[in-house]
Amino acid sequence: MALLLRTHYDLAKSSLKRNRSRSFLTCLGISIGVASIILILSLIGSVTNLISTQVASIGSDLIVVRPTSTRSTVDSVISELTTSTQYLKSNLTLKDVATIEKIEGVATASPLAVSVNSLHGETETTVPSATVVGTSSAFLKIQNLSLKNGTFLREDSETPTAVIGTKLANALFGTSEPVGKTLSLLGQRFIIVGVLAEVDDPINFNNIDLDNAVFVSASVLNNIDNSLQIQQINIRTETTDSVKQIAETIKERLVASKSGDTNFAVLSGDDITHPAGSLMFIVSGILTVVAGISLIVGGIGVMNIMLVSVAERTHEIGIRKAIGASSSNILLQFLIEALILSLSGGLLGFILGYGLSFLLCLITPFNPFISWQILAITFGVSLGTGLLFGLYPALKAARKNPIYSLKFWG
């Protein structure tokens, strides 16, 4: 059997070599489809890696509470995405933050009330849609952030204070050192007391671009904005040993204090990245379907060329059958030819896809991502395409009547 396969491989190779340009163009069809899939998978891998690295760097003593539907079904994930987190009705309150802080083992906790509002500077400058984060003084410590200058929010401050991201400071005041200046938000004036050091990390588990946000005290924000929504509570534990156990306690206490309301999730470790993972899952699903369509087009190209090849070589099929080839021999010969086309297309697509993802990584904050799973998917997809689209022409060749074929001069 191995000898026969080897022989068929040699036959297929020489037949493909005879029509080099035709074979190359057919391969190209497959490789474009495979390259799109590789590109998408590689980018998804890069994003997931980026977020995981961030969570790892923040530390394993981090717990996050988010308002949520159960997140176990695709429907809930989709509704979450379509409604956007800003508009999702949150059941978390500042009282919950206080409840959490009292729990044994919790070092500190800070709320994240993210909204989009217009900001006015001292002059006419206005930023129409800036990210406003209502939080507490603990945020700086929990996020391991540092300040470029000034101080962070202080709970004991009598006047409303604000800390601003570097990029937003530049947009609003034309300088990255606006400490002492004031900004107006919802009719309330805030004094800038500090500027965050530039992070350049637009994709993170908080869903906030820290360089483009202004941070104010959640309690002050609550006074001027009645519809304040807390989208997340970030918690640091005292030790890394019993994080899961503390998360459980937090959940129990919150359920008790909220009269049995369970529409929130207490997440720790890798689970923190899951909302981002779900988003990527859906986006990647849609993109993969699009890439799959281009692969089908490539596959139809393989089928088309193989049908042409079978028609051209009808006489040869007749001769081979007359001198001893069985139908399965002919089937195998043409199927192997289709497989060589699709697998070489797959290989070319793999190289092309990675080349493109490397290029894309030059202009994005991602690092190129390579894994054996992607390699296996490439191989599987190419093999599947070859088999699926090569089988019909091969069957057609195998079923040819030798007498008719011998009389046929293409």
Next chain:
Amino acid sequence: MSEEATNEVIIKLEGLSKRFGYGDAASYALKNFNLEVKRGEFIMIMGPSGCGKTTLLNIIGLLDTPTSGSYLLNNEPASRISPRLQARLRAKKIGFIFQNFNLIPNLPIIENVALPLVYSGYHKTRRLIRASETLDRFSLKEKEYYYPYQLSGGQQQRAAIARALVNKPEIILADEPTGNLDSRSSSLVMEELKQIHNEGNTIIMVTHNPALTSYATRVINMLDGAIDTDIKTVKDSDLPVPVEKKTPKKFFKKRKNNSKKKKGKK
């Protein structure tokens, strides 16, 4: 081995018919055809176009199936041989020679000649060595890496005969092998066939040329799908004995045993 056993009947056709078309459009290429072929015979089949000569060769060569009647190949009903085994028989036991040579144009001569060995499970090196040896016999060794279009008609036909013989078949079926050749090339090809016959092979050849009947041991004239005349020019007892003794019966038994073994393994 006795002489009688050597010249056993290897092909037996009884009441064989082949119909093309249905109903009013039906026509018979072969009608109630009976024939017995003994090992070592050189049969020349003649007759007008459309009398069923090629259909007869196709049925004997297991490329076609009769509409009715029986065909025994080495006492085994052909209808009971599986398509897979039929293909193996065509590769190992039957050699085809065609009027238009039927060489694959984009393969060099040596690979064309080695083609039946591909389907008999030979390794590439062994295939090429054996094909080269066979081509040497037909004085084509120095042209083994030429492509068919680079050879003359006579050389192409000799290469085609080499291909038919490379697996040392027992039956050679030739469909007007000299039809496309000039008289000089024709006589060269016929001398080759005569040589092959003298080695004990059975040859059934279709021709339109009455001058070639001198090479045959039996001349059959066909008319409208049936035998018109059947003349034996050589006694059965004078037929050549195969150089290498092979018994086709054993071949069948071996295959059967093999298939049983395979089933047993499963």
